[in-house]
Structure formats: C-alpha cells, structure tokens
Amino acid sequence: xxxxKAENISKQYRLGQVGxxxxxxxxxxxxxxxxxxxxxxxxxxxxxxxTTKGDSEYVWSLRDINFEIEQGDAVGIIGRNGAGKSTxxxxxxxxxxxxxxxxxxxxxxxxxxxxxxGFHPEMTGRENVFLNGxxxxxTRKEIKRKFDEIVDFSGVERYIDTPVxxxxxxxxxxxxxxxxxxxxxxxxIVDEVLAVGDAEFQKKCLGKMNDVTRGExxxxxxxxxxMTAVKELCTKGILLTHGQIDYQGDILSTIIEYQKSSAxxxxxxxxxxxxEAIGNENIKIKEFSVSPIKGNLLDIDSGVHVKLTFxxxxxxxxxxxxxELKNYDELVIFHVGKFVSAKGDAKVxxxxxxxxxxxxxxxxxxxxxxxxxxxxxxxLLYGIDNFIGFEVENVKVGDIMYVYPGVTRPQxxxxxxxx
Amino acid sequence: xxxxxxKWTETIDADHSLFDLKLKEVxxxxxxxxxxxxxxxxxxxxxxxxxxxxxxxNPILTTIVYLVIFGRIAKLPTDGAPPLLFYLAGVTxxxxxxxxxxxxxxxxxxxxxxxxxxxFPRLVTPLSIVISNLMRFGVQFVLFILAWAYYYYxxxxxxxxxxxxxxxxxxxxxxxxxxxxxxxxSLTTKYKDLxxxxxxxxxxxxxxxxxxxxxxxxxxxxxxxxxxxxxxxxFECFKYAWIGVGDFSPAMLGISTGxxxxxxxxxxxxxxxxxxxxxxxx
Numbered sequence: 001x002x003x004x005k006a007e008n009i010s011k012q013y014r015l016g017q018v019g020x021x022x023x024x025x026x027x028x029x030x031x032x033x034x035x036x037x038x039x040x041x042x043x044x045x046x047x048x049x050x051t052t053k054g055d056s057e058y059v060w061s062l063r064d065i066n067f068e069i070e071q072g073d074a075v076g077i078i079g080r081n082g083a084g085k086s087t088x089x090x091x092x093x094x095x096x097x098x099x100x101x102x103x104x105x106x107x108x109x110x111x112x113x114x115x116x117x118g119f120h121p122e123m124t125g126r127e128n129v130f131l132n133g134x135x136x137x138x139t140r141k142e143i144k145r146k147f148d149e150i151v152d153f154s155g156v157e158r159y160i161d162t163p164v165x166x167x168x169x170x171x172x173x174x175x176x177x178x179x180x181x182x183x184x185x186x187x188x189i190v191d192e193v194l195a196v197g198d199a200e201f202q203k204k205c206l207g208k209m210n211d212v213t214r215g216e217x218x219x220x221x222x223x224x225x226x227m228t229a230v231k232e233l234c235t236k237g238i239l240l241t242h243g244q245i246d247y248q249g250d251i252l253s254t255i256i257e258y259q260k261s262s263a264x265x266x267x268x269x270x271x272x273x274x275x276e277a278i279g280n281e282n283i284k285i286k287e288f289s290v291s292p293i294k295g296n297l298l299d300i301d302s303g304v305h306v307k308l309t310f311x312x313x314x315x316x317x318x319x320x321x322x323x324e325l326k327n328y329d330e331l332v333i334f335h336v337g338k339f340v341s342a343k344g345d346a347k348v349x350x351x352x353x354x355x356x357x358x359x360x361x362x363x364x365x366x367x368x369x370x371x372x373x374x375x376x377x378x379x380l381l382y383g384i385d386n387f388i389g390f391e392v393e394n395v396k397v398g399d400i401m402y403v404y405p406g407v408t409r410p411q412x413x414x415x416x417x418x419x
Numbered sequence: 420x421x422x423x424x425x426k427w428t429e430t431i432d433a434d435h436s437l438f439d440l441k442l443k444e445v446x447x448x449x450x451x452x453x454x455x456x457x458x459x460x461x462x463x464x465x466x467x468x469x470x471x472x473x474x475x476x477n478p479i480l481t482t483i484v485y486l487v488i489f490g491r492i493a494k495l496p497t498d499g500a501p502p503l504l505f506y507l508a509g510v511t512x513x514x515x516x517x518x519x520x521x522x523x524x525x526x527x528x529x530x531x532x533x534x535x536x537x538x539f540p541r542l543v544t545p546l547s548i549v550i551s552n553l554m555r556f557g558v559q560f561v562l563f564i565l566a567w568a569y570y571y572y573x574x575x576x577x578x579x580x581x582x583x584x585x586x587x588x589x590x591x592x593x594x595x596x597x598x599x600x601x602x603x604x605s606l607t608t609k610y611k612d613l614x615x616x617x618x619x620x621x622x623x624x625x626x627x628x629x630x631x632x633x634x635x636x637x638x639x640x641x642x643x644x645x646x647x648x649x650x651x652x653x654f655e656c657f658k659y660a661w662i663g664v665g666d667f668s669p670a671m672l673g674i675s676t677g678x679x680x681x682x683x684x685x686x687x688x689x690x691x692x693x694x695x696x697x698x699x700x701x
Contacts, residue, residue, distance in 0.1 A: 001425060002425055005427075013699060014699070026609075090535075090698070091431070092431070093537070093538055094431060094538035095534070095535060095536065095537070095538055095698055096695070096696055096698040096699055097431070097432075097433060097695035097696050098431070098432075098433050099433060100433045101432075101433055102430065102431070102432055102433070103430065103431040103432075104427040104429070104430045104431075105427065105428065105429045105430070105431075106425075106426055106427055106428055106429075107428055107429075108428075108429070109429070111536075111537060111538065113535075113536045113537065114536040114537075117533055117536045117537045118533050118537070120458050120461075120462055122461060122462045122465040123458060123461055123462070127457070127458075127461065130454055131454045131455075131457075131458055134448070134450045134451040134453075134454045135451060135454075135533070135537055135539060136537060137448070137539065138450075139450050140450040140453070163465070
C-alpha cells in the first residue's frame with residue numbers, strides 16, 4: 001500500500017527583492033485570471049542552478065517531481081545544497097503550497113524541519129513539551145499519556161520544571177527531539193535535525209527512528225548530508241539535482257549516483273580525436289578515473305583505485321608521472337612521483353599507470369588530484385591542478401556515525417596486554 | 420491475492436476551493452489554541468513583580484487621563500453618566516478591541532518563524548490571540564464592575580435587561596477584531612505598508628467610535644455616519660445596558676452584527692488563501 005504519492009510537483013520562486021513590481025505582477029495575474037487564462041508567470045522561469053546567472057526573475061525550485069512511497073519505507077532524500085530538498089520537504093509538510101501538482105497521503109503527516117519549534121524560553125520544560133507537542137499536532141491527551149516516556153527519553157527529568165531558557169543547548173535539543181520522537185503520525189518528515197546534539201544522543205535518535213520504521217511500520221522521509229546516517233536509516237533513496245529527480249532506487253545505489261554527480265567529475269575518459277583531449281603538445285590525457293577497489297561505493301573501507309591513461313609525444317626522454325592528492329583544505333595528503341620509462345627511453349604512444357590507495361589512508365572527505373608529467377626530472381612537460389575530484393564516504397564504527405577527526409584513517413593493529 | 424484497495428486520507432493541491440474554511444481542522448487543533456493562550460499568559464508575567472495587576476494599572480491611568488483631558492479640559496458630555504464610569508467603560512471595551520486587532524494583524528509576519536517550520540491550521544494563531552486578550556479583558560472588566568458597583572450603590576448607574584447581552588457584545592467585538600485583523604495580516608505579507616497604516620489607523624479609529632463621547636453628542640450627519648461603524652452599536656449598547664445612558668436601538672446592533680459577520684467571512688477566506696503561500700513572500 002502506498003503511503004504517499006506525489007504527482008507533478010513544481011515550485012516556483014521569485015528571485016530578488018519581493019516587493020518591487022509585486023503589485024503590477026499581481027494585477028497582471030488577476031487580469032489573466034479573469035479572462036480565464038493561465039498565470040503568465042508560470043510559463044517562464046529557469047531550472048534552479050545557483051552557479052549560473054539566470055535571466056529570468058522566476059526560478060523553479062522543484063520541477064515535475066513524481067514519486068511514490070510505500071508504507072513503512074524509510075526514504076532518504078539527498079542532493080547538493082540548493083537541489084530542492086528542503087523545498088520538497090516544505091511542500092510535503094504543507095508549510096508552503098506547490099505551484100502545480102498534487103500530493104495524496106494515507107495517514108497524518110508530521111514534519112520535523114526543526115527541533116523545538118515554538119519552544120518558549122519563559123515556559124518550563126513541562127509546559128514546552130505540551131506546547132511543542134500541540135504544535136506538532138498531538139492532542140493534550142496523547143501528550144499526557146506519553147509524557148513520562150518523553151521525559152525519560154530526553155534525560156532532563158531533573159530540570160523539567162525549570163524554564164527552558166536556563167537549559168544548556170544540548171538539553172534543549174534533547175527535550176525537543178524527545179517530543180518529536182514520540183509523534184504518532186503515520187508519516188514522519190525529518191530534515192537535517194540531527195546535526196545538533198552529541199554523538200550519544202544522535203545514536204539514540206537514529207535508533208528511535210529506526211524503531212519507528214522497522215518496528216512500527218511508519219513511513220519516514222529523511223533529509224541529511226550525513227550519508228552515514230542516511231545509509232543506516234533509509235532503505236530507499238531519491239536524488240535531487242537542480243529541482244528535478246535524478247535518480248530513484250535503493251539507498252546504496254542512490255548514494256553511488258550522488259557521488260557520480262558530484263560537482264567535480266570523478267572520472268575523465270576521452271575517446272575522440274586526441275588533438276582535443278586535455279593536455280598539450282607533449283602529453284594528452286585519455287583517461288583518468290578513480291573507483292573503489294572493493295564494492296561499488298567509495299568509502300573508507302573500499303580503498304581507491306586510480307587509473308591514468310595518456311599519450312606521450314616526447315621520445316627518448318626519462319618520463320615521470322606525479323600524482324598529488326589534496327583535500328579541500330588544500331592540504332597535500334601525498335605526493336607520489338615515479339618514472340614510467342627507463343632512463344632516456346620513453347616511447348611515443350599510450351601509457352597506462354594504475355595504483356591503489358589502500359584502505360586506512362584516507363579519512364572520509366572530499367579530495368582532488370594534481371597531476372604532472374616531467375622530463376628528465378628537470379622540465380615540466382604538462383601539469384594540471386584540481387583535476388579529478390572524489391568523495392570518500394564515512395563508515396560507521398560500532399554505533400558512531402560521525403566522521404572521526406584526522407587527515408588519515410589508519411587501522412593499526414593493537415597489541416594488547418591484559419592484566 | 421488481492422491487492423488491498425489504495426486509500427488516501429489527505430491531499431495537498433496547488434489550488435483549493437476558496438470557501439473551504441477548514442474549521443473542522445481548527446477544532447482538531449483546539450488543544451493548541453489552549454497552549455498558545457497559556458503561553459501568552461505565562462510569558463506576559465514571568466519575572467514581573469506585580470503580575471496581572473498590570474492589567475489594572477493600564478485602564479486606571481488611561482481613564483484618569485481621559486477624565487482630565489476630555490472631561491475637565493474639553494468638557495465633552497457623557498449623557499449624564501458619571502464621567503469616570505463612562506470613560507472606564509469606553510476604555511475597557513476599546514482596549515480589548517484595539518489590542519486584539521493589532522495583535523492579530525501581525526499574525527503572519529510575527530509568526531513566520533514557526534509557520535515556516537511546521538504546519539497547523541494558521542487560523543489557530545489569531546484565534547488564540549483573541550482569546551488570550553479576552554482573559555486580559557476579563558481582569559479589566561472586574562475593575563469596571565467594581566467601579567460600577569460603587570456608582571450603582573450611589574444610584575448613579577441604571578442597569579437594565581440588556582446587561583444580559585454583554586457576552587454577545589464581547590463576542591461581536593472579538594469577531595470584528597479577528598476579521599479585520601486577519602484581512603490586514605494577510606495583506607501585510609506582501610504589502611508591508613499596511614502595517615504602518617493600521618498602526619495610526621487604529622488610534623484614529625478610536626475617535627470615530629463613541630469611546631470618549633456619546634453618539635447623541637454628534638451633529639446629525641456624523642450621527643448617521645456613525646451608525647455604520649460596527650463598534651457604535653456595541654459601545655452604545657454596553658453603556659446603555661450598564662449605566663442606562665446613550666442613544667441605543669436594537670437595530671444598531673443588527674447592523675453591527677451584519678457588517679462584522681461579512682468582514683469575518685472575508686477575513687477567513689483571504690487568510691486561508693494566503694496561509695498556503697505566504698512563506699514565499701513574507
């Protein structure tokens with residue numbers, strides 16, 4: 001049975017200052033409407049790409065979104081910043097209406113776009129539980145019945161009759177999430193709310209949400225940038241790009257798609273005329289790609305296989321190839337330079353260089369390559385910076401979801417002497 | 420095996436009927452109205468020493484000022500009613516109306532934070548504002564009753580059967596503030612100018628309403644005009660019922676009721692229309 005069905009959902013926003021020209025647009029709309037014509041401003045608008053400067057004043061944050069969600073599914077909605085994730089959640093949770101389209105749901109929707117919505121600082125924890133619960137759509141009776149459970153879950157029992165303005169931010173979030181976690185709606189929409197709170201509490205929340213879908217058969221829509229959490233919690237995924245659905249499927253393949261669609265290309269393959277390939281008169285690059293050694297998702301445990309194919313035009317030199325890997329803080333993680341030909345013996349033609357970055361070297365994060373080719377260890381034949389980028393996903397360790405600090409992520413063997 | 424029949428319980432659409440007032444949904448959220456009222460009450464007096472006594476101080480001081488300025492200096496007539504009681508009645512009623520109107524008119528702009536994060540029928544908010552103001556009014560009304568009892572004992576107040584209509588008068592006033600407040604709050608989401616207009620509009624409106632003067636003191640043309648002000652019937656009826664003065668007829672109350680109900684309907688319709696998309700323009 002379906003829990004939710006969205007048909008042709010689109011959402012248009014007006015850019016720039018709302019106000020100037022508002023009245024004239026409104027009058028124009030009204031003029032079209034009374035003549036029985038369609039809203040003239042619906043025809044224009046551009047896809048939502050932040051990076052390009054558009055000509056239109058209107059932009060489509062969501063465009064023709066169609067999907068169905070089965071009852072009991074946990075669906076992760078992923079995409080880059082500005083892909084329309086939050087707008088989609090807002091439309092689904094009725095905070096704002098879609099410009100076009102139709103959504104049907106089976107059951108009540110409760111949305112958690114923020115924890116502690118409506119918390120009043122002057123009111124006590126107890127009063128705020130009731131207030132926040134009521135805002136989220138619970139009745140007084142429901143909250144009363146669950147009150148002890150909520151307080152227990154939050155772990156702030158001692159302060160429950162203290163105004164929440166005296167709470168630490170952690171306590172505040174705990175109490176707020178506890179209320180939300182006990183919602184009884186059939187469909188729960190959760191935005192990136194777990195970014196707050198400590199690791200232990202995050203774990204508890206994710207556990208609770210897992211219970212909600214697996215145990216109680218409720219449907220969850222979850223938006224997060226924390227791929228580890230998404231992978232852990234969700235069974236299915238929807239990938240949004242520029243306001244449109246790019247991919248739908250099980251969560252793992254959606255995350256793989258997401259990696260592929262990363263802003264930086266994770267592979268470069270050129271099959272056409274060599275003259276137009278990346279490079280110069282000395283070197284032309286035909287292929288450069290990174291892929292997981294094991295499995296098909298680049299994560300901490302998968303290792304990274306690097307493959308470079310290039311065409312050399314300089315005969316009889318000593319050719320070397322150097323890879324430099326940098327992270328997004330411009331920190332050089334490693335610099336590997338090796339000869340690919342014997343001394344003074346380079347041939348004109350195609351070379352392929354492959355190597356593996358073993359597991360344990362790279363921590364989760366974004367990386368990119370700087371690549372250069374040298375002649376006789378003296379002259380640069382060709383160099384390219386910022387070339388292939390890729391992202392290594394985190395893998396949870398035990399119950400810890402967040403990314404451990406550190407540039408590298410070695411897995412040392414412990415030699416333990418027990419007492 | 421048969422597939423279970425797919426059923427839908429809720430739908431979200433781009434367009435909806437203008438006259439779907441969603442009052443049923445508001446009823447389902449009645450506990451939220453209660454919590455909002457409680458919040459308003461609690462937050463007003465936390466960490467104040469005098470607490471609800473502040474409710475008394477406002478009408479007392481206002482009445483004294485009016486007594487001096489309009490009674491002593493401008494020498495406006497009061498239809499023979501004791502001036503203090505006359506002004507206190509006007510001030511008590513007017514305070515309720517103006518504070519309800521001003522508070523409801525900023526529903527959307529003032530609650531954008533909550534409205535942007537969670538859905539509940541937005542009508543809950545202005546409704547709770549009007550009700551929490553009703554509690555303030557209740558306290559101030561007690562003050563009026565005390566003063567009235569004193570004058571009644573002295574034989575200067577002459578109540579009659581219309582006293583029983585008092586709850587109805589209050590209700591009318593609440594609905595009036597609600598209706599107009601909703602219209603303004605809906606329009607200010609796009610046109611912020613209206614908030615400015617309303618600010619001084621309300622203070623001017625007081626002088627168009629028989630708060631500090633009786634209708635009987637108006638010259639003919641203005642008197643006829645005053646009858647179309649929905650508040651005229653309410654204020655005159657109130658003063659007539661409790662003090663026994665004023666130019667009151669049931670027809671006036673009829674006009675008030677009619678105009679107020681129409682404004683209320685318009686208010687709810689516009690409000691429901693705006694609540695769906697105001698987050699994009701506010």
